[in-house]
Amino acid sequence: MKLILSTHNVTLTKAIEDHVVAKIDKLDHMDQRIVDARVTLEHDHTRVPEKQFSCSIRLGVRGPDLFAKDIESDLYAAIDAVIKKIEQQIRRRHSKFKTKKTKVGAKSKRTRQESSDE
16 A cells, blocks of 8 residues: 655644555555555644644545544644544444445345245
């Protein structure tokens, strides 16, 4: 998976980069079909102090991309909140695929049973 990490008004330290990479690796284990991840970290001085840091993540996957954004007072808290939102989207996507597979299987089983009864 390709990772693109960009910052606006934030100094990218080794600790921040390691934190983001560790979280993205966790997402990569959840879904191996992720092509790329674009992470944007921003610091806005004009906002109120409680909501100065924002983090947004766009995951490139087959089909529609997954996107999440969060604004917090702490950069690490913003990163963690966005990762949590993306994890929920990945879980929802997986359960949708599983449901679709089981519906198709149940339908074919039902048609086989009906044809054998006749």
